[in-house]
Amino acid sequence: MATAPAASLSATGSEDRSFLGHPKGLAYLAFTEAWERLSFYGMSGLLLLYMIQRLLTPEVADGVLGFDRLRAGIEALTGPLSDQAFASQVFSLYSGLVYFTPVFGGLLADRLLGQRRAVVLGALLMVAGHGLMAFDASFLIALSLLIAGTGCLKGNISVQVGHLYQPDDEGRRTRAFAIFYGAINTGALLGPLVCGILAQVYGWHVGFGAAGALMLVALITYCTGWKHLPPDRKRQRGTVSSAPLTARDWRVIAALLFLSAIGILPCAAYYQEMNAGLLLIEASVDRGLFGWTIPTPSFNALDGLFCILAVPLLVSLWHRQAKHGREPGDIRKITIGYLIISGANLLMVIPAGWADNGATLGPIWPVMLYALNALGFIFYWPTLLALFSRAAPAQVNSTMMGVLFLSIFLGNLLVGTLAGLWETLSHASFFALHAALAFGAVLVMLLVARPVERLLAHPS
Known part of the structure; x- marks a missing residue:
């Protein structure tokens, strides 16, 4: 398997332990992603209501470039739609495509720009997109x-x-990705x-402007840590990446393609908490708290909270476990994560049955669902990222990482x-059904664990 030479890795400061026992570059990457996710989720949290309450009003909709054509195209597939x-x-189209395009971003990095310049290009495009959200007419260009x-x-x-x-x-790589995802969930x-x-x-536009400012902070953070970032790996003559x-x-x-395909099933079981899970909360959960009713969408904040705590x-x-030589390998961690997510959904069978009979549920049930799902997610997703970054051949390393994100896109479609x-x-x-998925x-991972571990082990 083609890998980067050790010399290029050591040049990044891989033995540096100045940030929580990890290289300083991890700090810059984690904080960059925290600011970027603050921006992304801040904007996404406004998007749906902004369209319904402002953009689709008669006096505004006609001025949005391309809006009528987009609606005609969607309704040609779905039939007439309410606003x-x-x-x-x-x-949904926007949310899905942000997990589809990393494949092409990976190809661009592997073949032309390298990872660092691709990240800078992406940040600049996002800053521009957030800036254009300040104007109704440029909405689709911004997206x-x-x-x-x-x-x-x-x-x-x-x-x-x-x-x-x-x-x-x-072990350190997997723990680094867990820290990295803690930063993401903070955002x-x-x-x-x-x-x-x-x-x-x-x-609205002040909220969108704040998202743009946060994205600019992410770009500044990334560029500030430039010297601590790993060198680019792209196809160049005479390098491992060109072989x-x-x-x-x-x-x-x-x-790796097989592992990403298997991951679609627990991904769907995990993300369903933010779809049908909210329907259960809205219809059957007592949301009263000291005389105030908790808005149903606010329960989604529990996912980020529990991911941070995990x-x-x-x-x-x-x-x-690593100190005693008992830390599970990547495949075992991924399998454990899938098992926890299965258990989280299986646990919900009990209160869901009560809800089927008209009972009102206590809020402890969705809290437990979010907590267990978050624990399972932190077990498996950062580990998958670490595995792909280590095992994918250097020639297609970024591309394969994009393929892994494609599994989230497909999982959300499911x-x-x-x-x-x-209904x-x-x-x-x-x-x-979701517990079974x-x-x-889990069963598939148990069946393939040994041959996959042998294949993906770093060759001596």
């Missing part, structure tokens, strides 16, 4: 720039986290709060398809 349904379609920018940035910055470490430093938690409050007090793919490389690529717990656990069963299945059966991934 709310059309806004939901646009929001297009944000989608393209995320495609350039998302996978390539994740690849760089893995490049901070020697290929055989599996996911705070972004909607910051931009939402500003939009409510000062207007033809070997038979082993192709087997590794096939194994990171130090798991990093500490894995560090202690979420929407399965959500259509909410036809009993709620208990609905959660049992995630457990099916």
Whole structure:
């Protein structure tokens, strides 16, 4: 398997332990991603309501460039849509495409720009996109720039986290990705709060402007840490990245594609909490708190909160296990994560059955669902990122990271398809189905664990 030479890795400071026992470059990458996610989730939290409450009003809609053509194209596939349904379609399309375009961002980095320049390009596109959100007319242009920018940035910055470490430093790399995802979820938690409050007090465009300012801070943070970032890996003559793919490389690529495909099932089980899970909360959960009713969408903040809390717990656990030689390998961690997500959905079969009979549920049930799902997610997703960054051949390293993000895109499509069963299945059966999907991934991982581990092990 083609890998970067050790010399280039050591040049990044892989033995540096100045940031929580990790290279200083991890700090710059994590804080860059935290600011970027603050921006992304802050803007996304406003998007749907902005379309419904302002953009689709008669006096505004006609002035939005390309809006009528987009609506005609979507309705040609779906039939006539209400304004709310059309806004939901646009929001879903945007949310899906930001996980589809990293494949192309990875290709751009591998073949032309390298990871660092691709990240800078992505950040600049996103700053421009947020800036154009200040004007109603440029709404679709802004979304297009944000989608393209995320495609350039998302996978390539994740690849760089893995490049901070020697290929055989599996444990530290996985813990680094857990820290990295703690930063991401900090942004996911705070972004909607910051931009939402500003939009409510000062207007939509101030909220969008705040998202743009946060993205600019992310770009400045990234450039400030430039000298601590790993060197670019792209195809150049005379380098490992320009060598033809070997038979082993192709087997590794096939194994990684297989792992990303299997990950679609637990991904759907995990993200369903933000779709049908909210429907259960809205209809059947007592949301009263000291005389105030908690808004149903606010429960989604629990995901970011519990992901943040899970990171130090798991990093500490894995560090202690590593000291005694008992830290699970990447495949085992991924399998454990899938099992936890299966258990989270299986647990919900009990209260969902009560809800089927008209009972009102206590808020402890969705809290437990979000907590267990977050724990499972931190077990498996950062580990998958670490595995792909280490094992994917150097010639297609960023591209394969983009492929992994594509599994989230496909998982979210499956979420929407399965959500259509909410009104036809009993709620208990609905959660049992999702538990079965995630457990099916567990069984597959158990079957393939040994051969995949041998194939993806760093060759001596």
